[in-house]
Amino acid sequence: MSNFKYVLLMAGILVLAGCSSPTVPDPGMTDDAPGSNGADTDGYGDGGYDDGTVVQDDSMAGELANVIYFDFDSSEVRAEDTDTVAGHASMMSGKMNINVRLEGHADERGSREYNIGLGERRAQAVRRLLLLQGVSAGQISTVSFGEERPAADGSGETAYAQNRRVEIIYTN
Amino acid sequence: MLKRIALILFAFAVAQTSFAQTNLILVGGEIKRTPVAVVPFGWEGNMADAPLDVSEVISADLYRSGRFAPQAEEDMLQKPTTGAELDFDDWTILGVDAVIVGKVVQTGDNVYTVQFQLFDPIRQTQIDGYRISASRGTMRHAAHRVADRIYEKLTGIPGVFATKVAFVSARKQGDNNQYSLIVADYDGENEAVIMESDDPIMSPSWSPDSRRLAYVSFEGSKSSIYVQQLRTGSRIKVSGEPGINGAPAFSPDGRKLVVTLGGVDGNLDIYVLDLSTRQKQRLTTHRSIDTEGAWSPDGRSIYFTSDRAGGPQIYRISANGGAPERITFEGSYNARPRLSPDGEKLAVLTLDRGNYRIGILDLDRRNLLVLSTGRQDESPSFAPNSDILIYATRQSGNGVLETVSADGLIRQRLASGQGDVREPVWSPFPRF
Numbered sequence: 001m002s003n004f005k006y007v008l009l010m011a012g013i014l015v016l017a018g019c020s021s022p023t024v025p026d027p028g029m030t031d032d033a034p035g036s037n038g039a040d041t042d043g044y045g046d047g048g049y050d051d052g053t054v055v056q057d058d059s060m061a062g063e064l065a066n067v068i069y070f071d072f073d074s075s076e077v078r079a080e081d082t083d084t085v086a087g088h089a090s091m092m093s094g095k096m097n098i099n100v101r102l103e104g105h106a107d108e109r110g111s112r113e114y115n116i117g118l119g120e121r122r123a124q125a126v127r128r129l130l131l132l133q134g135v136s137a138g139q140i141s142t143v144s145f146g147e148e149r150p151a152a153d154g155s156g157e158t159a160y161a162q163n164r165r166v167e168i169i170y171t172n
Numbered sequence: 173m174l175k176r177i178a179l180i181l182f183a184f185a186v187a188q189t190s191f192a193q194t195n196l197i198l199v200g201g202e203i204k205r206t207p208v209a210v211v212p213f214g215w216e217g218n219m220a221d222a223p224l225d226v227s228e229v230i231s232a233d234l235y236r237s238g239r240f241a242p243q244a245e246e247d248m249l250q251k252p253t254t255g256a257e258l259d260f261d262d263w264t265i266l267g268v269d270a271v272i273v274g275k276v277v278q279t280g281d282n283v284y285t286v287q288f289q290l291f292d293p294i295r296q297t298q299i300d301g302y303r304i305s306a307s308r309g310t311m312r313h314a315a316h317r318v319a320d321r322i323y324e325k326l327t328g329i330p331g332v333f334a335t336k337v338a339f340v341s342a343r344k345q346g347d348n349n350q351y352s353l354i355v356a357d358y359d360g361e362n363e364a365v366i367m368e369s370d371d372p373i374m375s376p377s378w379s380p381d382s383r384r385l386a387y388v389s390f391e392g393s394k395s396s397i398y399v400q401q402l403r404t405g406s407r408i409k410v411s412g413e414p415g416i417n418g419a420p421a422f423s424p425d426g427r428k429l430v431v432t433l434g435g436v437d438g439n440l441d442i443y444v445l446d447l448s449t450r451q452k453q454r455l456t457t458h459r460s461i462d463t464e465g466a467w468s469p470d471g472r473s474i475y476f477t478s479d480r481a482g483g484p485q486i487y488r489i490s491a492n493g494g495a496p497e498r499i500t501f502e503g504s505y506n507a508r509p510r511l512s513p514d515g516e517k518l519a520v521l522t523l524d525r526g527n528y529r530i531g532i533l534d535l536d537r538r539n540l541l542v543l544s545t546g547r548q549d550e551s552p553s554f555a556p557n558s559d560i561l562i563y564a565t566r567q568s569g570n571g572v573l574e575t576v577s578a579d580g581l582i583r584q585r586l587a588s589g590q591g592d593v594r595e596p597v598w599s600p601f602p603r604f
Contacts, residue, residue: 101393110528111507111521111550112374112595113419113432114477114484116395117440117461120416124438142438143394144416148372154569155548 064088067151068126070164072107075121077129085126088168089133096136102126103167104144105151107160112146119144126166141171203581205241206326208234208270209263212245213288214253217278223308226276226286226315233319233333236359238582240326243268255289255298263293270299270326274318282307286314290322300325312361313602332358332555336599337562338366338376338385339573343591353387355402358555358598360586366400367407376597377421377429386410386420386429397431399447410447416440419464423471423491430465430474442476444491455493466509467491475499475509475518486520486533500533502540508551512558513600517578519552519561530563532578543580551594554578556601564594 064087068077077085092098104123106115123142130140152162210231215222234240245251249262253275263271274288283305290300302321306314313334320331335358342349351373356363367373371390378385379399386399397420400407411417416434423429429445433452442455442465456462460480467474471491478487478496484507487496500506505523512519515535522531522540530544530552546565553562562575567585571592576583 103393108548110505110523111464111477111484113464114461114479114507116374116416116418116432117434117463117479120434120438120440121461127438137436141394142415142436143390144434144438145372145390146374148374148390155566 064091066168068122068166068168069161070122070166072160072164075118075125077125082129085129086133089130089135092130092139093134096139097172099139099141099171100130100135101169101171102140102142103149103169104142105149105163105165105167106144106147107163108147108150108155109160112148115146116144117146119146122164122166126168202238206239206270207241207243207266207268208272208326209243209248209266209268210234210272211248211251211253211274213273213286214275216275217284222276223284224276224311224315226274226311226318227272229312229315230272230319230322232359233316233331234323236584237323237331237333238577238584255291255301258291260291260293260296263291268293270322272322276311284308284311286311286318288318288322290325312357316357329559330557330601332557332560332598332601334358334602335556336382336602337573337596338378338599339564339593339596340373340376341591341593342372342571353385355385355599366402366405374595375419376595378597378599379422380424380426380600381603382599384422384426386422388418388420397429399429410450411445421466423467424469425471430467430476432463432465442474442489444474453493455489455491456496462487464508466511468511469513469515475511477507477509486518500540506531510552510554512554512578513556514558517554517558519554521550521552530561530576532561532580541580543576543578544574544583546574549574551596553596553598555598562596562598564596 065084068081068084092100102123104119106118120142123144127140127142131137150163151165152159210227213227231242234242243266247266250259252258252273254273258273271291271293272288277285279285285303286306287303289298291298300321304314304317316334319333323331336355337358338355341352341354348370351369352365353367353373353376354363354365366385369389369391374388376385376387383403384399384401386397388395388397395417396409397411397417398407399410411431413433414436415438416432419432420429427447429447431443431445432440433443434440439459440461440463441457442462444453444455458480460478462476462478464477465474473488474491475486475488477484483504485498486500486506486509488499489496500520503522506520508521510519518533518535520531520533522529522542524542527547529542529546529549531540531542533540544563544565549563549565551564559578560575561578562573564571565574571594573586573593573596574583
């Protein structure tokens with residue numbers, strides 16, 4: 001079997017095994033480097049794969065973050081995260097069988113339905129970058145959970161910073 | 173006098189613990205209470221005791237309103253059950269402004285009559301008298317309706333003791349939450365779980381006949397809007413478009429929902445959905461976030477949150493579409509509009525010196541009054557008498573519900589045993 005078909009088969013098995021709950025980053029992550037160390041993933045993983053065959057881009061092998069964080073009141077993808085988005089784009093571009101769901105989130109402050117809008121804005125910002133880099137619209141779906149699915153409980157800037165995020169979840 | 177107050181507090185401390193689900197905690201914001209006497213009701217029937225202590229329910233309702241101090245039974249010099257037995261001197265001695273007497277009479281196998289009379293002992297006149305039929309199952313509701321009448325006769329404001337509240341509860345289960353949509357009596361009794369899910373539930377909205385709830389469910393990791401019949405539990409998905417489906421609110425005639433749709437491009441806008449035809453009419457097109465639609469009581473206008481001016485503010489648009497008009501100009505963040513049923517006031521979530529609080533805007537004079545005092549208050553909802561609001565706040569990191577009178581003078585916290593509670597919505601007046 002070609003490496004590519006093997007990837008798809010394993011991704012499919014992993015999807016069946018456990019893609020029902022979204023990935024969340026480890027809350028013990030430090031404040032000053034969110035998202036830069038690759039979080040454990042659930043929809044796209046390294047368990048059970050042949051080493052080094054999963055990704056096409058060797059420099060990203062096993063280290064591609066699938067959570068992007070945002071500044072307060074902002075839906076702009078930070079400069080330091082554009083490589084991450086580009087890495088996902090290169091994995092998906094031209095491969096019509098690979099689909100992704102972008103889940104947008106906001107911190108808990110303010111009104112819940114308005115926060116759905118903020119989360120969606122962030123998901124759309126990542127979506128637009130993916131589209132610009134050759135991913136097809138049909139490969140991407142978005143959902144916003146607003147403040148309803150925090151990664152970190154509690155109030156205060158540490159929790160808020162971890163909750164303002166978009167999670168990139170491979171769905172097949 | 174002090175001893176009488178202590179007795180009253182003790183009597184109601186005992187009464188509070190009998191409210192299994194929700195206790196009342198007074199958190200400051202109290203006014204001087206009017207002393208009244210609710211005499212224990214008489215009972216004429218087959219069994220030893222009445223099915224319900226009706227006078228206790230009435231006393232608790234009057235006490236919870238924040239406006240009355242029901243007298244302790246131990247202080248009563250007589251316990252009449254009809255006006256004929258009443259000796260006004262025995263009541264003017266106690267300094268009460270009103271006396272309520274009554275009885276429950278069994279007239280059939282499961283048929284009862286709840287009757288009461290309301291007296292002014294100073295003027296020595298009867299203010300009201302009424303009789304309600306009830307079964308064992310509806311007797312609590314009948315007692316609340318008696319309290320409603322007494323309240324309205326004494327204050328001029330309709331009581332809301334027979335109404336319900338819907339809210340969302342989130343309970344930790346391992347790493348995730350279990351979400352429930354719950355309906356309870358306004359005092360926390362008779363909690364019923366309407367819907368349960370591993371995925372978030374948001375934005376419940378009552379139909380004007382109190383028979384249905386619309387809500388947002390994230391089952392399947394996407395947002396959809398459902399309308400569910402409360403009596404049968406059956407539900408219909410009324411909006412499941414790609415992208416966001418959110419913020420449903422029933423029109424005053426019950427035939428439409430204002431909803432928020434985002435579509436594939438995620439541009440949130442206000443739509444009106446006709447529930448019988450399922451046709452949608454788009455009202456806004458701006459690339460800003462336009463959401464949280466709320467109807468005016470005459471059904472002609474929709475208020476909504478928009479950040480087209482930079483930050484969220486409240487706008488109003490004709491329900492048939494047109495140009496939105498900005499309503500709020502004070503402060504940098506005003507969201508989540510809700511109209512009072514009398515159409516005179518607008519409740520909002522407003523940022524007040526760094527705190528998210530409930531504000532109330534008089535639509536004529538346009539002055540904004542901040543009603544609540546927390547840091548993360550949200551989701552205000554008017555009672556159908558337009559005189560009280562319920563909202564969500566946080567206490568020690570946990571979501572709890574509070575009520576506040578529309579003038580801000582009376583504030584109470586409801587402590588529920590149901591986990592983290594949020595998004596309370598007050599029902600309309602009951603139909604019977």
